[in-house]
Amino acid sequence: MSSPTSRHPPNDHDEERRSTRKRRAILEAATTVFLHNGYVGTSMDEVAALAAVSKQTVYKHFTDKEHLFSEIVISTVNEASDPTYAEVLKLQDSGDVEADLRNLGRRLLARVMQPRLLQLRRLVIGEVGRFPELGRTFYERGPGRTVLALGAAFERLAERGVLQLDDPLLAAAHFNWLIVSIPLNQAMLWGQDEPPAPADLDRYVDTGVRVFLAAYGHC
Amino acid sequence: MSSPTSRHPPNDHDEERRSTRKRRAILEAATTVFLHNGYVGTSMDEVAALAAVSKQTVYKHFTDKEHLFSEIVISTVNEASDPTYAEVLKLQDSGDVEADLRNLGRRLLARVMQPRLLQLRRLVIGEVGRFPELGRTFYERGPGRTVLALGAAFERLAERGVLQLDDPLLAAAHFNWLIVSIPLNQAMLWGQDEPPAPADLDRYVDTGVRVFLAAYGHC
Numbered sequence: 001m002s003s004p005t006s007r008h009p010p011n012d013h014d015e016e017r018r019s020t021r022k023r024r025a026i027l028e029a030a031t032t033v034f035l036h037n038g039y040v041g042t043s044m045d046e047v048a049a050l051a052a053v054s055k056q057t058v059y060k061h062f063t064d065k066e067h068l069f070s071e072i073v074i075s076t077v078n079e080a081s082d083p084t085y086a087e088v089l090k091l092q093d094s095g096d097v098e099a100d101l102r103n104l105g106r107r108l109l110a111r112v113m114q115p116r117l118l119q120l121r122r123l124v125i126g127e128v129g130r131f132p133e134l135g136r137t138f139y140e141r142g143p144g145r146t147v148l149a150l151g152a153a154f155e156r157l158a159e160r161g162v163l164q165l166d167d168p169l170l171a172a173a174h175f176n177w178l179i180v181s182i183p184l185n186q187a188m189l190w191g192q193d194e195p196p197a198p199a200d201l202d203r204y205v206d207t208g209v210r211v212f213l214a215a216y217g218h219c
Numbered sequence: 220m221s222s223p224t225s226r227h228p229p230n231d232h233d234e235e236r237r238s239t240r241k242r243r244a245i246l247e248a249a250t251t252v253f254l255h256n257g258y259v260g261t262s263m264d265e266v267a268a269l270a271a272v273s274k275q276t277v278y279k280h281f282t283d284k285e286h287l288f289s290e291i292v293i294s295t296v297n298e299a300s301d302p303t304y305a306e307v308l309k310l311q312d313s314g315d316v317e318a319d320l321r322n323l324g325r326r327l328l329a330r331v332m333q334p335r336l337l338q339l340r341r342l343v344i345g346e347v348g349r350f351p352e353l354g355r356t357f358y359e360r361g362p363g364r365t366v367l368a369l370g371a372a373f374e375r376l377a378e379r380g381v382l383q384l385d386d387p388l389l390a391a392a393h394f395n396w397l398i399v400s401i402p403l404n405q406a407m408l409w410g411q412d413e414p415p416a417p418a419d420l421d422r423y424v425d426t427g428v429r430v431f432l433a434a435y436g437h438c
Contacts, residue, residue, distance in 0.1 A: 038345075040259060119348075121408075126257075126345015128410035129338075139408040167426075173401050174430055181396035181404075188407075189340075189358040191347035203389075211393055215433035 023061050025051040031072050035119045039069060039127050073134050076120050077141045080111040088149040092156035098213060105179045105205035112180050115193035122188060147172045163216050171216050178208035242280050244270040250291050254338045258288060258346050292353050295339050296360045299330040307368040311375035317432060324398045324424035331399050334412035341407060366391045382435050390435050397427035
């Protein structure tokens with residue numbers, strides 16, 4: 001039995017869903033166009049055409065090109081960073097810190113090395129002279145947030161006697177960069193977006209955790 | 220007494236010196252313009268004007284904008300990387316590896332954090348989709364070269380029983396990124412070019428060396 005309201009003129013709820021759908025289509029299209037053409041090379045016309053909406057609709061949702069770019073940076077970085085944040089919170093209760101750091105490191109590195117995030121990171125770095133706030137947003141919602149959460153977990157692990165450290169935030173930064181630096185900095189300059197082979201990623205994580213625990217583990 | 224030749228028409232040697240001087244002036248001007256305007260925003264007219272030479276002279280020396288940009292990347296990275304390379308070669312004979320790693324780390328980090336090199340690194344990362352070879356050149360003449368040299372020195376130090384390691388290149392990459400990752404990755408995204416305070420740089424180096432030696436030092 002079809003609902004009688006489905007043949008009525010659109011109500012507020014339908015309107016809202018359509019708006020959300022259009023917004024998502026615009027973000028999706030804009031990400032593709034920005035990553036392909038760069039910031040300067042992107043036109044709102046092209047974004048509207050790819051999203052199959054009018055240019056007016058694009059402006060209604062995102063004000064201007066700068067706001068649209070900012071939304072893309074925030075949503076892409078949050079998507080990669082949210083699950084890591086949630087996992088790090090559980091780390092403080094770890095019963096096997098080496099195994100848990102390895103598992104966390106694997107997932108953290110896989111997320112950091114996602115092609116879209118690598119491409120966006122390059123674009124933000126290249127445009128940071130023009131948009132310093134976007135670079136800071138990327139940092140604060142990405143590696144900065146991961147390091148803050150890790151710092152809190154490491155502090156608790158030190159209180160429990162599982163780790164030995166004076167400066168939880170520095171230890172957290174060491175952990176983060178021991179895991180991601182080698183493949184990330186290579187990808188930034190080599191320009192390749194395909195993730196390294198799984199065996200290489202495992203090696204970066206396992207050896208990074210080994211170095212970290214040699215310095216911060218309980219002897 | 221002035222040389223009689225100084226009033227003669229220019230000879231080959233004078234010609235060569237003038238050409239070298241012009242070449243240097245063009246490179247200097249082009250670096251300024253590229254770093255200020257980005258690759259797309261740079262015109263050969265502007266470079267010629269700032270170098271106070273004709274546009275024909277710019278083309279005679281560097282063929283086109285792409286070659287000019289490539290020359291700048293190579294010479295700027297070499298300038299930072301050459302002295303590190305020379306110092307690393309001496310490391311293998313170290314009688315006090317902790318002190319020598321700290322000294323080396325301080326100089327390495329100071330060179331990596333030079334404003335011009337940071338700006339150029341951002342520009343190359345942002346343009347790597349268009350110029351993948353320039354990114355590879357930056358990598359190979361910069362961090363890649365440092366890691367290769369460190370790997371050879373660490374291998375010799377392991378043979379002497381000063382370090383303990385299975386994989387000298389991996390240990391070298393860990394050392395390099397333990398020293399530079401925190402301030403470098405921050406600078407890439409924050410967009411600030413002033414080097415961090417000397418006390419902060421010292422802290423990154425000293426704690427990086429401590430972590431490295433906990434993992435790879437002789438117990």
